[in-house]
Amino acid sequence: MASEYSFPEAGARVARATAPEAPKGEFETEKMSLSMGPSHPSTHGVLRIQMELDGETVTRADPVVGYLHRGDEKIAENMTYNQFVPYTDRLDYLAPLANNMAHAIAVERLAKLDVPPRCQSIRVITAEMARISAHLLGLGAFGIDVGAWTVFLYTFNEREKLYKLFEELTGARFTTSYTRIGGVARDVPEGWTGRVDAFCDQFLPILEEILNLLTRNKIFMDRTVDVGVISRQDAIAYGLTGPNLRGSGVALDLRKDRPYSGYEQYEFDVPVGTKGDCYDRYLVRGEEMRQSVRIIKQAIAKFPDGPWYATEAKRIFAPPKDRILTSMEELIQNFMIVTEGPQMPAGEVYFEAENPKGALGFYIISRGGGVPWRLRIRGPSFCNLSVLPKVCVGALVSDVVSILGSLDFVMGECDR
Amino acid sequence: MSAPADTLAVLKARFPRVAERASLDHPALDVPTTDLFAVLRALRDDHDFDLLSDLTAFDAGVDVSPRFHVVYHLLAIRRAAYVRVVVACESNDSPEVPSAVPLWPGANWHEREAFDMFGVRFAGHPDLRRILMWDEYPHFPLRKEFPLAGIDAPLPDAEVAAESGSRAAPAPMAGGPFVATPVDFNLTESEPRAKDESWTEKKEKPD
Numbered sequence: 152m153a154s155e156y157s158f159p160e161a162g163a164r165v166a167r168a169t170a171p172e173a174p175k176g177e178f179e180t181e182k183m184s185l186s187m188g189p190s191h192p193s194t195h196g197v198l199r200i201q202m203e204l205d206g207e208t209v210t211r212a213d214p215v216v217g218y219l220h221r222g223d224e225k226i227a228e229n230m231t232y233n234q235f236v237p238y239t240d241r242l243d244y245l246a247p248l249a250n251n252m253a254h255a256i257a258v259e260r261l262a263k264l265d266v267p268p269r270c271q272s273i274r275v276i277t278a279e280m281a282r283i284s285a286h287l288l289g290l291g292a293f294g295i296d297v298g299a300w301t302v303f304l305y306t307f308n309e310r311e312k313l314y315k316l317f318e319e320l321t322g323a324r325f326t327t328s329y330t331r332i333g334g335v336a337r338d339v340p341e342g343w344t345g346r347v348d349a350f351c352d353q354f355l356p357i358l359e360e361i362l363n364l365l366t367r368n369k370i371f372m373d374r375t376v377d378v379g380v381i382s383r384q385d386a387i388a389y390g391l392t393g394p395n396l397r398g399s400g401v402a403l404d405l406r407k408d409r410p411y412s413g414y415e416q417y418e419f420d421v422p423v424g425t426k427g428d429c430y431d432r433y434l435v436r437g438e439e440m441r442q443s444v445r446i447i448k449q450a451i452a453k454f455p456d457g458p459w460y461a462t463e464a465k466r467i468f469a470p471p472k473d474r475i476l477t478s479m480e481e482l483i484q485n486f487m488i489v490t491e492g493p494q495m496p497a498g499e500v501y502f503e504a505e506n507p508k509g510a511l512g513f514y515i516i517s518r519g520g521g522v523p524w525r526l527r528i529r530g531p532s533f534c535n536l537s538v539l540p541k542v543c544v545g546a547l548v549s550d551v552v553s554i555l556g557s558l559d560f561v562m563g564e565c566d567r
Numbered sequence: 568m569s570a571p572a573d574t575l576a577v578l579k580a581r582f583p584r585v586a587e588r589a590s591l592d593h594p595a596l597d598v599p600t601t602d603l604f605a606v607l608r609a610l611r612d613d614h615d616f617d618l619l620s621d622l623t624a625f626d627a628g629v630d631v632s633p634r635f636h637v638v639y640h641l642l643a644i645r646r647a648a649y650v651r652v653v654v655a656c657e658s659n660d661s662p663e664v665p666s667a668v669p670l671w672p673g674a675n676w677h678e679r680e681a682f683d684m685f686g687v688r689f690a691g692h693p694d695l696r697r698i699l700m701w702d703e704y705p706h707f708p709l710r711k712e713f714p715l716a717g718i719d720a721p722l723p724d725a726e727v728a729a730e731s732g733s734r735a736a737p738a739p740m741a742g743g744p745f746v747a748t749p750v751d752f753n754l755t756e757s758e759p760r761a762k763d764e765s766w767t768e769k770k771e772k773p774d
Contacts, residue, residue, distance in 0.1 A: 216699065217700060220700065224709060229715045387618050387644065388673060389673040401644060403644050496591075499651070529621040533680075
């Protein structure tokens, strides 16, 4: 079959590959400035890194963030706590269910409100599903960054199954907005926990298959082992959290160390790395998915009955719709919560949840009423990225791609 | 749940001007600007609070003095306990506190953000620039007098602005924001059409 394409002559290719002769006696090179991003495939969103290069070695790296700044903290000061739930979806938009939960728990701490066990269980299951979904994306994208396309196709297949379950539960695949202050938007549908359980069962062998594609992969190891090493001290000094901190050997997992939402009932291990290189961070994420499956299966095995929202919190959680439509008192209650927001006492709380990317913190200053005076969001990706100027220096440009992939950040949460 | 009770007691004995702060969860301290750096160093070195979890600021209100406060949340990894340190900036016009970057390099970006959003300066910060907004941006968006819709500002790139004739204009609020005021809720105040942001795309913004 005749080809329509013409290939360049062999001689032409040789000519292109030959470097121009260096002037005699001049081997010192000029430093070059290179801007990576804001729309580079490996910067996963809109991050720009202003680099100074000596040959191919990075001598200075200055990340430029803020391209995705939407003023979430200002917006939060101008709306009620429940109205802010959809905005939390858009922080770490790869794990909206985990963000929803972190926000809800922070506000509930303000009111010293305990949600019933069933609600806690639902939140744990959804947060762990979100963790699997986020790590799958992180892994797939990391694979692409270092030249392993196949992984991405496998992980997205699994994410699709998770999205179907999210859709069934929340009505949305991506921006779930599932929690309300004092509960969740609705109870789980009939048979849903069984389908989550079935997903977990079929997911474990596929996860092994996915990890086998990378763990002993020569190319993957060459690109990641001993690359982007973050020491234990540096990880702590720069405020890294989540898998990035654990990859450097610090066993801090807020689910274990400061349990919330009933995490103390579940058995799971906290994987830590030994060297703190890109490979360790990958291994930690892989193992975390196995542990998440463990947690989900335990939570489903002892999934409690009972109410799925705080029934006694009459000024915080709106009553069921059928009661609103038939009873005067509940109608008023619903009207007050919708117009004035869930009523909170004055005070300050700071709550951090162990999200897929790290510790997502909410610092809320309330002066009473349904609107926060100040709502500060501590985005884990923001802190995780602040280590870049330190870790990129001395690395090759191609290592920077590996480092970015292994830090697994998301700009929605970094720029807020 | 909390740091050992003696952390606060020891610090209060060592720094007489440090006071306990009301808090709904973690132990909290009010620290004067002059003692801030020493208190933070003592917390890090003598009390295990090795991770600077969060650093931010808040505006207590346009008419309140001291107006700007900087808040530190430290985490002791070994015993998984938090402590909150709050410092009130002495000056309302040019708020300034010492930088925590010598203790935690991770404070660098947090302090840049607090400067960007509130205009709080950090003495001794190696590179105090805006981080989320562009360098030439003239306002401090999280201050309470800054309207939700935003304020006119030139675009970051003068060339693009001249070519396109566009500006960073305030957002059309279309009647919003539909919210209650945080305190003294009353419908006249919370009714959006009674507010300054009542202008829309069709109706000019009042000066």
